[in-house]
């Protein structure tokens with residue numbers, strides 16, 4: 001049976017370290033990190049993620065700046081808000097919750113966030129630097145950073161290993177594959193046009209599943225002893241639950257956990273670490289700001 005990687009517990013340990021560092025920063029410089037969380041519209045899932053982020057800020061001593069905009073907000077108004085946050089010296093990190101409503105151009109909006117405050121690491125220049133050998137972005141995207149941190153904390157070495165990323169989204173799949181490449185893995189990306197994905201996944205020592213397809217990766221697709229990091233958070237109907245649904249990953253956990261060496265659960269794996277990496281990036285942004293302005 002695989003070792004189940006407890007993302008919630010690992011996240012908790014890192015959070016208490018972040019809280020300690022924030023206390024020190026505050027004592028020494030009289031400043032606390034500030035994070036602006038911008039949300040447009042009222043998608044239930046996005047609202048819930050934003051609530052989690054704001055609550056986590058409060059718990060760790062990060063000042064959160066809440067910007068809630070209506071679904072119909074114009075691109076110009078949203079960008080004006082971003083510019084105001086760029087100019088606010090108490091804000092060290094800015095994130096715009098994704099996805100945005102269809103009428104807004106995500107790439108345009110994200111490229112207006114100051115590079116030094118881009119704690120999601122989604123600014124095209126930060127992504128570009130991630131793709132370049134010998135260059136480092138100011139911030140790494142939170143979910144891919146969470147995946148690497150979970151592997152490292154579990155003692156899984158990446159260098160020279162075969163890694164497969166399932167999915168090629170801008171938020172997870174693409175940056176995760178770039179991070180694995182930077183860590184010297186041999187990386188393949190499997191996506192909706194890949195024929196026989198199972199034959200490629202079966203060769204992988206490390207699998208990062210970020211396809212958004214409930215339980216698509218079967219136990220028979222996993223190489224014995226592989227490390228499996230499941231980014232999927234899919235709601236599937238479950239009449240036995242009060243809510244009427246339950247969350248499952250992109251991996252069939254019951255099957256894969258019998259074959260893998262390590263595996264993350266859903267919920268309680270990558271999700272809590274994603275928010276923790278955001279808090280860590282915000283602390284990094286504040287530290288950098290203080291170093292440049294003292």
Ligand SMILES: Nc1nc2c(c(=O)[nH]1)N[C@@H](CN(C=O)c1ccc(C(=O)N[C@@H](CCC(=O)O)C(=O)O)cc1)CN2
Nearest residue numbers: 049095096097098099120142267268269270271272274
């Ligand atoms: N601006 C951004 N937008 C989005 C990001 C992002 O990193 N930045 N990622 C996702 C959503 N996301 C954070 O925003 C996120 C998703 C899931 C979790 C999480 O903790 N999941 C829990 C289960 C939660 C539940 O019970 O509903 C888990 O896996 O244990 C955190 C953050 C898209 N948008």
Ligand SMILES: [Mg+2]
Nearest residue numbers: 101102104106
């Ligand atoms: Mg859009």
